[in-house]
Amino acid sequence: MERWAQLDWIDLVETSLAGLGTGSLMALTGVAFVVIYKATRVINLAIGEMMMIGAFVFYGFAAGFQLPFWLALPLTLLVSAVVGGVIERTMIRPLLKDNPVSVFMVTIGLTSILIGMVELIWTAEPRRLPEFLPQAPIFIGEALVPAKTGYSFLIAAAGIAVMLLVFAFWRGGVALRATATDRAAASSVGINVPGVFAFSWMVAAMVAALAGVLVGSVGGISSSMGLFGLSVFVVVIVGGLDSIVGALIAGLFIGWLEAMVGRLFGGEFKLLATFSILLLVLVVRPYGLFGTHEIERL
Amino acid sequence: MSDDAPILEINNIEVVYAKAIQALRGLSLSVPRGKIVALLGSNGAGKSTTLKALSALLPMENGAVTDGRLLFDGQPILQGDPHKLVRRGLFHVMEGRRIFADLTVEENLTAATFALTGRAEKPDFDIVYRYFPRLAERRKGIAGYLSGGEQQMLAIGRALVAKPRVILLDEPSLGLAPKLVEEIFGIIARINAEEGVSMLLVEQNAAVALSIAHHGYIMETGKIVIDGPTERLLKDRDVQEFYLGLAHKSYRDIKHYKRRKRWLS
Numbered sequence A: 001m002e003r004w005a006q007l008d009w010i011d012l013v014e015t016s017l018a019g020l021g022t023g024s025l026m027a028l029t030g031v032a033f034v035v036i037y038k039a040t041r042v043i044n045l046a047i048g049e050m051m052m053i054g055a056f057v058f059y060g061f062a063a064g065f066q067l068p069f070w071l072a073l074p075l076t077l078l079v080s081a082v083v084g085g086v087i088e089r090t091m092i093r094p095l096l097k098d099n100p101v102s103v104f105m106v107t108i109g110l111t112s113i114l115i116g117m118v119e120l121i122w123t124a125e126p127r128r129l130p131e132f133l134p135q136a137p138i139f140i141g142e143a144l145v146p147a148k149t150g151y152s153f154l155i156a157a158a159g160i161a162v163m164l165l166v167f168a169f170w171r172g173g174v175a176l177r178a179t180a181t182d183r184a185a186a187s188s189v190g191i192n193v194p195g196v197f198a199f200s201w202m203v204a205a206m207v208a209a210l211a212g213v214l215v216g217s218v219g220g221i222s223s224s225m226g227l228f229g230l231s232v233f234v235v236v237i238v239g240g241l242d243s244i245v246g247a248l249i250a251g252l253f254i255g256w257l258e259a260m261v262g263r264l265f266g267g268e269f270k271l272l273a274t275f276s277i278l279l280l281v282l283v284v285r286p287y288g289l290f291g292t293h294e295i296e297r298l
Numbered sequence B: 001m002s003d004d005a006p007i008l009e010i011n012n013i014e015v016v017y018a019k020a021i022q023a024l025r026g027l028s029l030s031v032p033r034g035k036i037v038a039l040l041g042s043n044g045a046g047k048s049t050t051l052k053a054l055s056a057l058l059p060m061e062n063g064a065v066t067d068g069r070l071l072f073d074g075q076p077i078l079q080g081d082p083h084k085l086v087r088r089g090l091f092h093v094m095e096g097r098r099i100f101a102d103l104t105v106e107e108n109l110t111a112a113t114f115a116l117t118g119r120a121e122k123p124d125f126d127i128v129y130r131y132f133p134r135l136a137e138r139r140k141g142i143a144g145y146l147s148g149g150e151q152q153m154l155a156i157g158r159a160l161v162a163k164p165r166v167i168l169l170d171e172p173s174l175g176l177a178p179k180l181v182e183e184i185f186g187i188i189a190r191i192n193a194e195e196g197v198s199m200l201l202v203e204q205n206a207a208v209a210l211s212i213a214h215h216g217y218i219m220e221t222g223k224i225v226i227d228g229p230t231e232r233l234l235k236d237r238d239v240q241e242f243y244l245g246l247a248h249k250s251y252r253d254i255k256h257y258k259r260r261k262r263w264l265s
């Protein structure tokens, strides 16, 4: 086949690196999903849209107000945290006592609300984020990695590393894991469980916003960029809904797999490969590669 | 607040689950400062419900106090926000231990440091390891892999970290071998004596509970049927027969029904 004729190892390495770049962004968004699921057992279908709104808030600061990157990003994270807290307080918490399905439905509604808000302020037109990453491509040996892919990978990796450390060593991480294991017991030792819920939504909104900024810097932003969330759902189902490490590994793997399949067989086979993996995992390990066993499935 | 007022007081409370199942019907009891009070009764009597009402955990199980009053240190206990009550010094060691199984022993203790939020005391894990040296050896181990006895020790250890004024203990003997029960109850008695913590101790195992309690209450179907200082309860024929398992054969057949009825009236 012609596609395979010009294949050499540099090509494969470059394809792999590009795939890992996309994968790292799926992983980062996956971490945002996992933080909410772990703390509150809410399946947040709006994670892609939370990513999108973060990207647009950044656009507002960086392009609208012309703020420099180092100011625009922290402000974006701050605004996102507030948005996450407001969503939890107004839409999720009132329903937590009801059955999980109603909360799930609310997050579907949330996708439309977030898309609507963005289109109201910025219209549905796609936009480009101001360039803020270094422009010179990175070479790993002879393989070339586009600058945006390389730097967004590094930032995403740093973001995930921070989350892993926070969960492992910080006292607030212990509170979140304790709440995840047993809510009543967590209350009984003095943990403010509703506070943990709100906190998890705020952290997740920040992580999703960071992912949105990175995704947007690579591919531009639009009100439909939340569709990226679909790949993220596959990532978290494969990795385990409540596992940060799972999101990391599954994100990188699925990003890599999609890139390789696209290069070797053509873009139309990407989804086939992804969903084959999804099915395989659902059959062999229904709780995901790294998930907790007793988790109920959708 | 005068020093001889009880640390815990329950006046005539009614508790209903799911707006339909009445679990407590006019229950009253009180826990004097610095004492161990045992709350005894068979399975389903409403002992755990009583503790959950005290620690404001009822709403989590769709339960509500529909009548009566609960006081902790003279202040009314309101359902909701259980963590605030813990931070005020009322700690509930729940039935079934409820340790965080996938956290380490030390992380379980760290979780309990949230009870000190807004207080001046500093977290102290050494006190836990002094009372339970076995936990010290396993401090980095995953709590889910501890033996049942060690898990109970950890559950009580979390209470020690929280430096409470009163501890509610729900069936600490459950599922443990008699030797271990004896050891753990010895330590509970020491904690009460040395730290001055008041305790409300729920048990089905009346003999072991009365061995360390100062005062006992016995409940059936949602209310107290008999109470008194431990020495008196231990001498009571009814208590001996129905709760301590000491048979008085001659009595049993003839007067059983009558005596139960006397309690319930």
Ligand SMILES: Nc1ncnc2c1ncn2[C@@H]1O[C@H](COP(=O)(O)OP(=O)(O)O)[C@@H](O)[C@H]1O
Residues within 6 Å of the ligand: B017, B018, B021, B022, B023, B041, B042, B043, B044, B045, B046, B047, B048, B049, B050, B061, B062
């Ligand atoms: N979450 C709940 N929902 C409905 N009923 C409950 C619940 N918890 C306890 N009950 C009922 O309340 C009564 C008292 O239960 P409980 O307080 O657990 O008793 P004990 O601790 O003495 O064994 C029982 O009849 C039990 O079935």
Ligand SMILES: [Mg+2]
Residues within 6 Å of the ligand: B047, B048, B049, B095
């Ligand atoms: Mg019970």
